[in-house]
Amino acid sequence: MTADPSNLVIAAAFDELADLYELDGAVVHRVLAYRSAAKTARDATVSVAGMTRKGTVTSLPGIGKTLEEKLVALLDTGTIPAAEKLRATYPPGLLEMTRLPGLGPKRARKLFDELGIDSLEMLRAAAETQKLRDARGFGPKFEASVLSSIAAGIGDRPAQRVLLHRALEIGEAIVQALRAHPASQRVELAGSARRRADSVKDLDIIATASDPGALARALGELEEIESASAPNEHAARGLTHTGLPVDLRVVEPENFGNLLQHFTGSRAHNVALREAAVRRGLHVSEYGILDDETGETLRCATEEEVYERLGLTYPEPELREDRGELAADFAPPRLVALGDIRGDLHMHTTASDGHASIEEMALAARDRGYAYIAITDHSATHGFGNHVTPEQLERQIELVAQANERVDGIQILAGTETNILPSGSPDYDDDLLSRLDWVVGSIHTAFGTPENEMTKRMIAAIEHPWIDAIGHPTGRKISTRGPYALDIDAVIEAAARTHTMLEINAAPDRRDLDDVHARAAAQAGAMILIDSDAHRVATLANMRWGIATARRAWLEPKHVANTRPWPQFAALRKRAR
DNA sequence: GCCGTTTTCGGCCCGACTGTTTTCAGTCG
Numbered sequence: 001m002t003a004d005p006s007n008l009v010i011a012a013a014f015d016e017l018a019d020l021y022e023l024d025g026a027v028v029h030r031v032l033a034y035r036s037a038a039k040t041a042r043d044a045t046v047s048v049a050g051m052t053r054k055g056t057v058t059s060l061p062g063i064g065k066t067l068e069e070k071l072v073a074l075l076d077t078g079t080i081p082a083a084e085k086l087r088a089t090y091p092p093g094l095l096e097m098t099r100l101p102g103l104g105p106k107r108a109r110k111l112f113d114e115l116g117i118d119s120l121e122m123l124r125a126a127a128e129t130q131k132l133r134d135a136r137g138f139g140p141k142f143e144a145s146v147l148s149s150i151a152a153g154i155g156d157r158p159a160q161r162v163l164l165h166r167a168l169e170i171g172e173a174i175v176q177a178l179r180a181h182p183a184s185q186r187v188e189l190a191g192s193a194r195r196r197a198d199s200v201k202d203l204d205i206i207a208t209a210s211d212p213g214a215l216a217r218a219l220g221e222l223e224e225i226e227s228a229s230a231p232n233e234h235a236a237r238g239l240t241h242t243g244l245p246v247d248l249r250v251v252e253p254e255n256f257g258n259l260l261q262h263f264t265g266s267r268a269h270n271v272a273l274r275e276a277a278v279r280r281g282l283h284v285s286e287y288g289i290l291d292d293e294t295g296e297t298l299r300c301a302t303e304e305e306v307y308e309r310l311g312l313t314y315p316e317p318e319l320r321e322d323r324g325e326l327a328a329d330f331a332p333p334r335l336v337a338l339g340d341i342r343g344d345l346h347m348h349t350t351a352s353d354g355h356a357s358i359e360e361m362a363l364a365a366r367d368r369g370y371a372y373i374a375i376t377d378h379s380a381t382h383g384f385g386n387h388v389t390p391e392q393l394e395r396q397i398e399l400v401a402q403a404n405e406r407v408d409g410i411q412i413l414a415g416t417e418t419n420i421l422p423s424g425s426p427d428y429d430d431d432l433l434s435r436l437d438w439v440v441g442s443i444h445t446a447f448g449t450p451e452n453e454m455t456k457r458m459i460a461a462i463e464h465p466w467i468d469a470i471g472h473p474t475g476r477k478i479s480t481r482g483p484y485a486l487d488i489d490a491v492i493e494a495a496a497r498t499h500t501m502l503e504i505n506a507a508p509d510r511r512d513l514d515d516v517h518a519r520a521a522a523q524a525g526a527m528i529l530i531d532s533d534a535h536r537v538a539t540l541a542n543m544r545w546g547i548a549t550a551r552r553a554w555l556e557p558k559h560v561a562n563t564r565p566w567p568q569f570a571a572l573r574k575r576a577r
Numbered sequence: 578g579c580c581g582t583t584t585t586c587g588g589c590c591c592g593a594c595t596g597t598t599t600t601c602a603g604t605c606g
Contacts, residue, residue, distance in 0.1 A: 061579090139597060284590080
């Protein structure tokens with residue numbers, strides 16, 4: 001028996017159906033229904049396949065009888081008949097064509113029907129020979145646009161996204177510089193960067209100013225900006241040296257709340273917000289809230305006012321993904337913050353592939369206000385860089401004891417990041433592990449293992465008496481490597497049952513567990529741990545990105561083990577129970 | 578295709594821009 005499709009696979013199937021139905025000319029709301037179902041699958045904190053088997057899947061928002069049937073077909077046969085049929089009608093090249101700016105599904109379909117164009121290559125050839133203008137609604141400007149887009153490589157790849165830490169590094173510098181400008185009054189970062197998403201595709205900045213035109217012109221003068229298009233009195237657009245687009249909007253103070261809310265998004269949050277508003281006879285846009293009864297548009301100076309006027313509870317930006325934050329019974333969580341963290345339980349030293357000593361890491365952690373840390377160098381079978389033999393780990397225990405004597409004000413735990421072997425066993429013997437204070441188990445090898453075996457391997461590790469926590473549980477790397485196949489529901493259940501902590505690894509390209517899985521884990525009663533996985537003193541600061549993911553997962557300090565003072569944390573460890 | 582303080586049919590967010598067009602559909606965010 002093959003494993004059930006993951007929520008991500010189901011979401012991709014619905015997205016593909018949405019694309020295909022759109023090409024097929026379906027009414028927009030049918031297409032939107034599939035996109036909405038895809039979002040539901042991506043955000044679901046339990047297995048959609050599992051719910052389908054239990055017959056409860058239609059309780060999910062946006063999934064009704066028809067989509068349930070399609071899910072059943074996908075589970076039973078591995079495919080959806082409607083998708084098979086549409087795939088046979090519309091070549092994949094048609095979808096690639098719609099990646100070009102100005103060419104959507106309607107117009108791509110028209111070129112396919114009237115000129116037989118079904119690939120980027122055919123499109124380019126037709127543009128070069130000026131054949132595109134033969135189709136009604138297409139002209140010379142479109143032909144030129146096609147050629148320049150294809151020459152620029154658009155269409156060969158999806159739009160590039162930048163990891164959050166890179167985007168914020170630039171975005172926060174730009175915001176600081178604009179705030180220092182004499183004409184500026186208020187400057188705030190909006191968009192997905194403000195929501196602390198995994199990655200962003202541009203930076204949105206909202207401002208008020210005593211001289212709006214002067215502030216708009218100032219954007220192009222910043223050292224972070226490589227080029228800027230002609231600014232006007234209320235907007236400017238620039239490109240950073242790394243190619244990240246930056247949009248600045250300067251508004252009147254009375255309107256600041258509307259703009260900041262509008263440009264913070266997400267799209268799904270804003271759509272749901274506006275739908276909720278319509279039910280109250282109100283219409284929300286970036287310009288204000290139009291009241292059907294009075295015909296007047298209410299302008300809001302603050303975001304809080306926007307939500308209050310709509311009868312909604314203010315959600316922190318990280319929650320604005322339409323994952324329940326707009327519900328009538330929404331109770332705003334007291335989200336975990338960097339200042340809540342008391343310890344960091346995953347870091348490396350020169351004993352393996354780190355760049356600092358035990359003492360250097362300890363002193364730097366103490367400077368960050370931590371009360372305890374664990375030294376968790378890679379283990380004996382680590383396939384790359386230095387590794388720590390059992391004999392060296394024995395020596396490491398002594399070195400940590402010595403460091404504890406020399407460094408005051410912080411508790412240093414002797415630990416390891418032990419490899420979880422394909423068998424599910426750690427790669428040190430139990431006797432050695434039992435003499436450590438702390439053990440993180442991580443998978444670093446055989447990523448291609450099938451789901452049922454990988455799940456068994458992971459659960460065996462979780463059930464091991466000396467493994468306190470699982471490091472980067474899914475192995476994903478944002479935008480470069482997907483998660484290995486894993487029944488995450490089963491893993492979470494095992495972790496909750498055995499009091500094994502699940503890590504949110506804060507490395508900015510990992511953030512693993514992700515927001516959806518971390519939320520699911522906390523809901524299921526598993527204890528979450530947020531670790532920097534630092535390999536040098538400076539990257540202890542990566543904790544920030546783990547906090548960002550935890551906040552997007554609605555986590556409060558009580559859900560996160562290392563918000564506790566040392567005695568309480570020590571008692572939470574599996575070995576202390 | 579979903580859904581219901583307008584319930585089982587008829588709705589289903591908001592606004593700007595573009596190129597091509599005689600008044601707007603499609604695209605985009």
